[in-house]
Amino acid sequence: MSDAPNPIDKVREKLLQSAFRMPSVQTMVSRKSSITNAFVNAIIPVVPPTAHEIEEALRILAMDPENLRCAYCGDRSTEWDHLRPLVKNRRPTGFISEIGNLVPSCGKCNQSKRNEDWETWMRSPTATLSPFCRGVPDLEHRIQRLRAYQRWRPTEPVNFEQIVGTAAWRAYWQRLQAVDEMLAQCQLAATDLAKTIAAARHASTRTDTTTTPQ
Numbered sequence: 001m002s003d004a005p006n007p008i009d010k011v012r013e014k015l016l017q018s019a020f021r022m023p024s025v026q027t028m029v030s031r032k033s034s035i036t037n038a039f040v041n042a043i044i045p046v047v048p049p050t051a052h053e054i055e056e057a058l059r060i061l062a063m064d065p066e067n068l069r070c071a072y073c074g075d076r077s078t079e080w081d082h083l084r085p086l087v088k089n090r091r092p093t094g095f096i097s098e099i100g101n102l103v104p105s106c107g108k109c110n111q112s113k114r115n116e117d118w119e120t121w122m123r124s125p126t127a128t129l130s131p132f133c134r135g136v137p138d139l140e141h142r143i144q145r146l147r148a149y150q151r152w153r154p155t156e157p158v159n160f161e162q163i164v165g166t167a168a169w170r171a172y173w174q175r176l177q178a179v180d181e182m183l184a185q186c187q188l189a190a191t192d193l194a195k196t197i198a199a200a201r202h203a204s205t206r207t208d209t210t211t212t213p214q
């Protein structure tokens, strides 16, 4: 009458365990960087390019608008990426969303690059999925082209603090600080509730193999 499952040998067990992946758990605190990005993105100027500017950009990058490739690796482009990052150390770098600071990119490169200096990242032997690590051909040639692109629009970072005044600037980042503190408090409350919920489930279902979150 028992419907106990058949035993699973070690090899099969390893295979099955490696086939499954629990979706990663987002904590309140792990949202910090996306909240920082939102604080930065909410204030930086966005300058849409003219058709002439797009034409000039693609000419420098030697690209066909009907077959846009990633400027870093040559794969199919899916987005335009900020060549110089907008955020560093949880603050704006002063670079903005304008075509001179945007290049066609694939999702893989955009995610791998994060807020790194583009050239250091392209040559990086350690950054996961960097063009160097992926053995992208013509790496030097691509770097030269991107340097030329930077020379096309040599922009100085915008000094936002100078524009808005120190008081308004500090007040804005104090709001981010307040959000951080609130998130930390929310996380404590959530951890408490999660423990209680897991313990209650464990008590009500003896066969339940749910583990208590750490």
Ligand SMILES: [Zn+2]
Pocket (backbone or CB within 6 Å): 070, 071, 072, 073, 074, 075, 105, 106, 107, 108, 109, 110
């Ligand atoms: Zn790429």
